[in-house]
Amino acid sequence: MEDQIVRIxxxxxxxxxxxxxxxxxxxxxxSPGGGFSGGAIFGASLVLVALSFNLEVGAKxxxxxxxxxxxxxxxxxxxxxxxxxxxxxxxxxxxxAAGFPLGEAGELFSAGxxxxxxxxxxxxxxxxxxxxxxxxxxxxxxxxxxx
Amino acid sequence: xxxVLTEVLNALLLLFLxxxxxxxxxxxxMLSAVIVFASFGLIMAIVxxxxxxxxxxxxxxxxxxxxxxxLLIAAISKTRRAE
Numbered sequence: 306m307e308d309q310i311v312r313i314x315x316x317x318x319x320x321x322x323x324x325x326x327x328x329x330x331x332x333x334x335x336s337p338g339g340g341f342s343g344g345a346i347f348g349a350s351l352v353l354v355a356l357s358f359n360l361e362v363g364a365k366x367x368x369x370x371x372x373x374x375x376x377x378x379x380x381x382x383x384x385x386x387x388x389x390x391x392x393x394x395x396x397x398x399x400x401x402a403a404g405f406p407l408g409e410a411g412e413l414f415s416a417g418x419x420x421x422x423x424x425x426x427x428x429x430x431x432x433x434x435x436x437x438x439x440x441x442x443x444x445x446x447x448x449x450x451x452x
Numbered sequence: 453x454x455x456v457l458t459e460v461l462n463a464l465l466l467l468f469l470x471x472x473x474x475x476x477x478x479x480x481x482m483l484s485a486v487i488v489f490a491s492f493g494l495i496m497a498i499v500x501x502x503x504x505x506x507x508x509x510x511x512x513x514x515x516x517x518x519x520x521x522x523l524l525i526a527a528i529s530k531t532r533r534a535e
Contacts, residue, residue: 329510337506342514349518356522434519441526 308357315357322350330427334416340426347427348434355435360442369443372435379429386421398422462502469495482533486524493517 326347333339355363367375390399398418401407405417414420472492479485493516500509 338510339507342507342510345511345514345519349514349522352519352522356526438523438526441523441530 311357315353319350319354322353323347326350326427326431330423331413331420333423333427334419335411335413340423341430343423344427344430345434348431351431351435352438355438355442367432367435369436369439372432372439375428375432376436379425379427379432382425383422383429386418386425389418458502462499465495465499465502469499480534482528483525486521486528489524490517490521493520 326343326345328343329336329338329346330340330343333343351363351367354366387398389405390403391397393399393403395402400417400419403418407417408415469492472488472495475488476485476492479488493512496516497509497513500506500512
């Protein structure tokens, strides 16, 4: 499915989608959206490139192996951020009790751990969507190994 | 006046939603069905917004319209287009 119009349109639109996805992830604690919505938007832009060009161009942006590593890394970062609360003698995913600085209400760098957790969630969701896409596309050739 | 216009807009959106849902089930061409399904998701996102849940609307627009369509098109490109 190689098409000139689709390729040029996706090349023009992709940077804007990615910036919007990052915006939604980073403003998750201030406005509607958050890690899940922003990660889905960002992951969709990566899949769009791989689908409108070809798999080699898509793999140059983010390959299947990189997406798998990022997916596990996002989940690991979430758990580690939660365990910081346990390390400082509070509950799992504790925010203020664990000593995270809360900052000014309404500012970008506020709400303590929520900011970090949302960023890790965004990475996790975006790479999960890319991994889903690669699993569908490469399904037959790579059915042997488990992802 | 504004309330009446909002009601008319909501009724039109729901009508289009029903038409899209029936059309998805009726269309025999897979690619056309996927495109109609994407427009279903887009209208659904606006309906969520009208129901004052912008968070769900954002997820619906990203997942229901974007990712689902991309994954279904990927599935079509691996299989046959006609039913």
